[in-house]
Amino acid sequence: MAQEYKLVGITSLEMKNGEKQQVEVEGIEKGKVLLAKVNGQVHAMGANCTHYGAPLKNGVLTGDGRLTCPWHGACFSVATGDVEDAPALDPLAKFEVVEKDGAVYIKGDEATIKGGRNLNIKCAAAKGDExxxxxxxxxxxxxxxxxxxxxxxxxxxxxxxxxxxxxxxxxxxxxxxxxxxxxxxxxxxxxxxxxxxxxxxxxxxxxxxxxxxxxxxxxxxxxxxxxxxxxxxxPNWLPLPGLKGDLENVFVLRALPDAQAIVKSVGDNGKKVVVIGSSFIGMEVANCLAGKKNDVSVIGMESVPMERVMGAKVGKIFQGLLEKNGVKFYMGASVEKASPSKSDSKTVGAVHLKDGTALEADLVIEGVGVKxxxxxxxxxxxxxxxxxxxxxxxxxxxxxxxxxxxxxxxxxxxxxxxxxxxxxxxxxxxxxxxxxxxxxxxxxxxNPGSKPKPFIPVFWSALGSQLRYCGNTVGGYDDVVLKGDTEKPSFVAYYTKGEEVVAVASMGKDPYMTQSAELMRRGKMPKRSELEKGTDIMEVDVPSQIVM
Structure with a gap:
């Protein structure tokens, strides 16, 4: 049953439009809400993203009431709490705000304040001909x-x-x-x-x-x-001897049974693992297995990991992060075949490169794309x-x-x-x-006849540090403007085609990616020359109008 709960440390709703403030709820352990003011009205909602729990106080709030998570791009309506963009599935809890007697209260129940609001789509039985x-x-x-x-x-x-x-x-x-x-x-x-x-x-x-x-x-x-x-x-299999499903302990990774088979093969860890492919799947699984004390080697055809998508400058950063975790790289390499173990002719024992290098392997994981x-x-x-x-x-x-x-x-x-x-x-x-x-x-x-709502592509990756990315470089880019410290790492990489920023990648700089996605969505991303002159996108106002 809803009742009033006092907010700690706030005596009035005097906030500026666009301002966010996380506050504690008196009498509820770990009870927190986020206050956000849009168009003259203060809204109270759950303080954390319903996807992976990111603090929304660090998110991006737009003039039209979109609140975007600083980690993975999940977006919510401030007015309703409903999900606007993936990857969140559940909406934010929403609370009525009451100001009285020199204090501020919210109306709600303890369970919702502590646990949030689940998507309510109960349907006892399907109806109609659809x-x-x-x-x-x-x-x-x-x-x-x-x-x-x-x-x-x-x-x-x-x-x-x-x-x-x-x-x-x-x-x-x-x-x-x-x-x-x-x-x-x-x-x-x-x-x-x-x-x-x-x-x-x-x-x-x-x-x-x-x-x-x-x-x-x-x-x-x-x-x-x-x-x-x-x-x-x-998932693609390499059409090479020993790597096309003809030896055991050679895996691709796409579905739950693939992960289960890899985990079973790794056992108590301490295994020699060869990962073929230096794009996102290969890099992520390599980083994960290295963190579990396995001896991991990555083979890639590019000069640095993910060079085609992320460019040489940023790919080198990713390689350095995984090397610190113990991963060994064989870049600019071509695979010739896999050979069986000396003790078991049915199980993989080594991966052979065309330059004659042989890498011992207890298991091999192929991350060479999908069709x-x-x-x-x-x-x-x-x-x-x-x-x-x-x-x-x-x-x-x-x-x-x-x-x-x-x-x-x-x-x-x-x-x-x-x-x-x-x-x-x-x-x-x-x-x-x-x-x-x-x-x-x-x-x-x-809603037949409705116009599709535009969205900017977003992805993230675990590469020793969390990568955030928005936009798209498949159509090409000609330069990368790097801002920040690539050693920590704490940087933003702007991928440009002429004067236009077509994609943005960041590490340790939340919420630059989500701010970029909102600016891109509205056609207001700063130009390359502006960024080179020192423009900070976090100081650029996100307008209400969408122009995509």
């Missing part, structure tokens, strides 16, 4: 199904996923090798039952777009009125796949040439209107992009 089917159980799927139910959709809602388990936070697989479904899953099983969301463990093998039917490996058929394809990516999981669509006449196997969509993620069909996540090539994009088609393999696309599709289904 049937939405979501193929795939990843980030895009969770964004779509929770966006649908949270937005008022009451029809049938079915997720068909070959992974065989409820949606998980896939980012935890490579960053922490988390192999426990109870810890990796976004929601308990009861959540989906209470929300009338059916999760089917099966693999889709075909779609009849004319009759609106989906067929599966188990011989089942499902009707739909709207179809959301969110099948994600299939869109669209094989089940390739022989369907109505479908035209792009050269990379993806599906081309419009701004609403509706698939070109198909009615009532959407594609999101790793399989979607969509028009990008962020900095440097100019509406050109692009495919982005980011967790946040998939989830935000799912939320966008849910809004389109719930």
């Amino acid at each position: 049937k939405v089917i979501v193929i795939g159980g990843g980030s895009g799927a969770i964004g779509a199904i929770e966006g649908l139910r949270g937005g008022g959709y009451t029809g049938q809602l079915t997720v068909i996923s070959k992974e065989g388990y409820r949606p998980i936070d896939r980012t935890k697989l490579s960053k922490a090798l988390l192999a426990d479904i109870s810890k990796a899953a976004w929601r308990p099983e009861e959540f989906y039952k209470d929300s009338a969301i059916e999760i089917v463990a099966d693999e889709v093998t075909g779609v009849d777009f004319a009759d609106k039917k989906v067929s599966t490996k188990d011989g089942k058929s499902f009707d739909y009125t709207k179809l959301v394809i969110s099948t994600g990516g299939v 869109p999981a669209t094989q089940f669509l390739k022989d369907i006449q109505e479908v035209t796949l792009e050269k990379d196997g993806s599906l081309k969509t419009d701004e609403s993620f509706a698939v070109n040439g198909l009615k009532d069909v959407f594609a999101i996540g790793d399989i979607a090539t969509y028009p990008y209107h962020g900095p440097g994009g100019n509406g050109n088609p692009i495919r982005i393999e980011h967790w946040n992009v998939a989830q935000n696309a799912g939320r966008s599709v849910a809004n389109s289904i719930n």
Whole structure:
């Protein structure tokens, strides 16, 4: 039952527009709320992001009442507490503010003040003729199904996923090798039952777009009125001897069973681990395993890790961080094969480079990219796949040439209107992009004719220090403006194409990334020349108007 609780150390609501203040709640252990003033009104809400618990007092507050987490870009409406952007799923708790007798109070109950507010999308039973089917159980799927139910959709809602388990936070697989479904899953099983969301463990093998039917490996058929394809990516295997699945203890990392198999192979640690691939998955799993006292080597074809996306200057920083953690690098290298162990001809024993180097290995992890999981669509006449196997969509993620069909996540090539994009088609393999696309599709289904809400791609990575990144460099960049101390590290890297900043990466400089994303979203990011002259983006006001 709601009651009044006094806020400690605050006697009035005299705050400036745009000001945030975290305050303690009297009489409640660890009870804290955040006060934020927007358009003359003071709002009280939960003090921490519902994603990973970041303190929102350090976040970015815009003039139109968007509050963005300083860590991973989750965004909330100050007015309602509702989620605006991924990766948060649950809204912020909201409280009525009362000023009286020289003190300030909030109205609420103790449980909500301490534990926050869960997304309430309970649905006793589906109603009506609408049937939405979501193929795939990843980030895009969770964004779509929770966006649908949270937005008022009451029809049938079915997720068909070959992974065989409820949606998980896939980012935890490579960053922490988390192999426990109870810890990796976004929601308990009861959540989906209470929300009338059916999760089917099966693999889709075909779609009849004319009759609106989906067929599966188990011989089942499902009707739909709207179809959301969110099948994600299939990890690549190197087509080389010993590395194409022909030796044991050679792994890729995409799903929960992959993480479980790696953890089992590592055992009590102290193993010789060879990671092939120096992009994000490879670097994250290398850092994780090195932290567990394994002997880890990374093989990469570039001169420094992640050079293609992050550039040589920043890639060198990442390499240095992992080297401090004990990781050894073999860069500019080409793999020739893997050979079996001398004691067991079925198990990997070494990885051989083309220059003759042989690296002993108790296990090998391949992180050499993914391809869109669209094989089940390739022989369907109505479908035209792009050269990379993806599906081309419009701004609403509706698939070109198909009615009532959407594609999101790793399989979607969509028009990008962020900095440097100019509406050109692009495919982005980011967790946040998939989830935000799912939320966008849910809004389109719930509100026919509505305009899709723009978002800036965001990702993060655990590389000895937390990397934050927004924007996109797939369209190219010609320079990197580095600000800060790269040794700590505490820096911001601005990726520029001419005068335009197309992407921003930061370490130890929260919330520069989230501030950048909001400025990009509104077309107000400072130019390269301004940054070189010393402009600090944290001193740039974020306007209310969005121009993307």
